[in-house]
Amino acid sequence: MREKITSTQNARVKRWQHLTTKKGHQKYQAYLIEGWHTVGDAIQAGRPLTAIIGTHEQLTNHGAVLPDSVDQFEVSADIVKKLSDTVTPQGIFAVVTISETATVTPEKATGGWLLLDHVADPGNIGTMVRTADAAGFSGVVFGHGTSSQYNPKVIRAMQGSQFHISLVAGDLGDWIARFKERELAVYGSALNPAAKDYRTVSPTTTFAIIMGNEGQGMTADLLAETTANLYIPIKGQAESLNVGVAAGVLMFQLNSHLLD
Amino acid sequence: MREKITSTQNARVKRWQHLTTKKGHQKYQAYLIEGWHTVGDAIQAGRPLTAIIGTHEQLTNHGAVLPDSVDQFEVSADIVKKLSDTVTPQGIFAVVTISETATVTPEKATGGWLLLDHVADPGNIGTMVRTADAAGFSGVVFGHGTSSQYNPKVIRAMQGSQFHISLVAGDLGDWIARFKERELAVYGSALNPAAKDYRTVSPTTTFAIIMGNEGQGMTADLLAETTANLYIPIKGQAESLNVGVAAGVLMFQLNSHLLD
Numbered sequence: 135m136r137e138k139i140t141s142t143q144n145a146r147v148k149r150w151q152h153l154t155t156k157k158g159h160q161k162y163q164a165y166l167i168e169g170w171h172t173v174g175d176a177i178q179a180g181r182p183l184t185a186i187i188g189t190h191e192q193l194t195n196h197g198a199v200l201p202d203s204v205d206q207f208e209v210s211a212d213i214v215k216k217l218s219d220t221v222t223p224q225g226i227f228a229v230v231t232i233s234e235t236a237t238v239t240p241e242k243a244t245g246g247w248l249l250l251d252h253v254a255d256p257g258n259i260g261t262m263v264r265t266a267d268a269a270g271f272s273g274v275v276f277g278h279g280t281s282s283q284y285n286p287k288v289i290r291a292m293q294g295s296q297f298h299i300s301l302v303a304g305d306l307g308d309w310i311a312r313f314k315e316r317e318l319a320v321y322g323s324a325l326n327p328a329a330k331d332y333r334t335v336s337p338t339t340t341f342a343i344i345m346g347n348e349g350q351g352m353t354a355d356l357l358a359e360t361t362a363n364l365y366i367p368i369k370g371q372a373e374s375l376n377v378g379v380a381a382g383v384l385m386f387q388l389n390s391h392l393l394d
Numbered sequence: 395m396r397e398k399i400t401s402t403q404n405a406r407v408k409r410w411q412h413l414t415t416k417k418g419h420q421k422y423q424a425y426l427i428e429g430w431h432t433v434g435d436a437i438q439a440g441r442p443l444t445a446i447i448g449t450h451e452q453l454t455n456h457g458a459v460l461p462d463s464v465d466q467f468e469v470s471a472d473i474v475k476k477l478s479d480t481v482t483p484q485g486i487f488a489v490v491t492i493s494e495t496a497t498v499t500p501e502k503a504t505g506g507w508l509l510l511d512h513v514a515d516p517g518n519i520g521t522m523v524r525t526a527d528a529a530g531f532s533g534v535v536f537g538h539g540t541s542s543q544y545n546p547k548v549i550r551a552m553q554g555s556q557f558h559i560s561l562v563a564g565d566l567g568d569w570i571a572r573f574k575e576r577e578l579a580v581y582g583s584a585l586n587p588a589a590k591d592y593r594t595v596s597p598t599t600t601f602a603i604i605m606g607n608e609g610q611g612m613t614a615d616l617l618a619e620t621t622a623n624l625y626i627p628i629k630g631q632a633e634s635l636n637v638g639v640a641a642g643v644l645m646f647q648l649n650s651h652l653l654d
Contacts, residue, residue, distance in 0.1 A: 261638075264632070264635070265635060265636065267631065267632040268626075268634070269628070270628075293633070298631040298632060368529070369527065369529070369530040369653055371527065371558040372524070372527040372528035373554075375525060375642070376521050376525070376642075379521060379642035380642075382636075383642050383643055383646045386626065386643045392629075393627055
C-alpha cells in the first residue's frame with residue numbers, strides 16, 4: 135500500500151518524529167532509521183519494519199527491493215526535513231519495531247563482546263559498533279549512561295552495523311559477574327600504566343572488553359570487577375587516544391579467533 | 395600589554411576572524427587557535443604567538459601562565475561568539491604565526507610518518523594526528539585534497555597534538571619517492587584482500603603509512619608507488635572501518651620502535 139502525505143501536521147508525521155526520541159521509543163516500542171544505507175541493511179537483515187517513508191524519487195529508485203508487505207508513505211520535502219537528523223537528508227526513512235525477544239543474555243553470549251560504560255558521544259558509540267562488526271565481534275552491550283542504540287546520531291554513525299551484530303541494553307555489573315561465573319575473560323580499559331599491556335593478552339574465543347567515558351574513563355566499581363585491565367602504551371606528551379580508536383586497537387588485537 | 399575590545403566591528407576582530415579561513419592564513423601567515431587545551435599546549439611548546447584573546451574571566455584564570463611578551467586582548471561575549479567554531483565557546487583564543495622554517499623534509503625525516511591522501515573530514519584528520527602523537531610518530535604530512543592543518547575543525551580535533559609532533563603540507567608523490575630512494579618502507583592502506591595482511595609486516599625505525607579518502611580510499615597512482623599495501627582483515631558483512639580507527643590499528647601495529 136502506498137499513501138501520500140503532504141502536511142507536516144499529519145498525525146503519522148508527528149508520531150514518526152516522536153520515534154526519534156527516548157519517550158517515543160518507550161511509548162511505541164519502535165524507532166526511526168534514516169538513509170538508504172541503513173534502511174537497505176535493515177531490509178536485507180529482515181528486521182520488522184512497519185513503515186517505509188520517502189520522497190517520490192527515493193521510493194521509486196529503491197522500489198524493486200522494498201518489501202511488499204510494508205506500507206509505504208510518499209512524503210514532501212518539508213516532512214523529510216522535519217524527520218531528518220542531517221543537514222542534507224537523502225529522503226528515505228523506515229520505522230523499525232523494537233523486539234526484545236531476540237536479546238542475547240550474558241549467560242549464553244559467545245564470541246567477542248564490547249561493553250560500553252557511560253560512553254557519551256553518539257559518534258564514538260556508532261564508530262565502536264561499526265568497528266566491533268568489522269572485527270568479528272558478536273555484539274555490543276549498552277550500559278547505563280551510554281546513549282541509546284535508537285538515538286538518531288548513534289544510528290547514523292553505526293552505518294548499518296546494528297543489523298549485522300547484536301545490540302543489547304544491559305547492566306554491565308551483571309554481564310561482568312555472569313562472564314566471570316563462566317570463567318570467561320572480561321577486560322577493562324584503563325589509562326594508567328599499572329594496568330596490563332594490551333599486547334601481552336592471549337586472545338580467546340569468548341571474552342568481553344569494556345570501554346569507558348571519554349573524559350572520566352571507566353566507572354571505578356566496574357574497573358574493580360574485571361579479570362584484568364588493559365593499557366595501550368602511548369607516548370609521554372600525548373594525553374590519550376580517542377575512545378573509538380582505543381577500542382579499535384584493542385578489538386583488533388584480541389579478535390584472532392573471531393573472524394570468519 | 396592588555397587592550398579591551400568591545401565592538402565586533404573592530405578591525406582586529408575582523409582580522410582574527412579572517413585567520414580562521416584559508417585566505418586569511420595565506421595573507422597573514424598566521425592562524426587562530428581556540429580553547430585552553432590548545433592555547434595552553436601552544437604556549438608550553440613555545441610556539442610564536444602574536445596575540446592572546448579572551449574574556450576577562452579566561453585571561454584572569456590563566457593569567458599566571460600567559461607569556462608577558464604576547465599582547466593580550468580582553469573581548470566581549472559577542473566577539474567570542476564571532477571568533478568561535480563551537481556552540482559553547484570557552485572564550486580563549488590565540489594567534490599563531492605560521493613558520494615554514496622548521497619544516498621537516500622527506501630527505502631527512504626519521505621515525506614514523508603518517509601521510510594523508512585526500513582525507514576529507516576534519517574530525518578524522520584531527521583524530522589521526524592525535525593518534526599519531528600517542529603512537530610515537532614523528533609527524534603527519536597533509537597531502538593534496540586533505541583539509542588544512544589550520545582549519546578550525548581540524549585544530550579542535552587535534553587537541554594540542556599539533557604542538558607535540560611535526561605537521562607538514564607536502565606532495566605525497568615526492569615523500570614516497572624520497573623514502574624509497576632512502577630504502578625506507580612506505581605502506582599504502584587498501585581495502586582489498588589482495589594487499590598484504592598488516593600483521594605480517596615487521597616494524598622498522600623509519601617508515602611511512604598512507605591513509606586515503608573516507609569513501610574512495612587512496613589515489614590509484616600513489617597506491618602503485620608504495621613499498622607494500624596493507625590490508626586489515628575484516629568480517630564479511632562489515633563494509634569498512636572508519637579511516638581514523640583503521641589508521642590507529644595500523645599505527646599501533648607498527649610503532650614498536652617509536653615509543654619513548
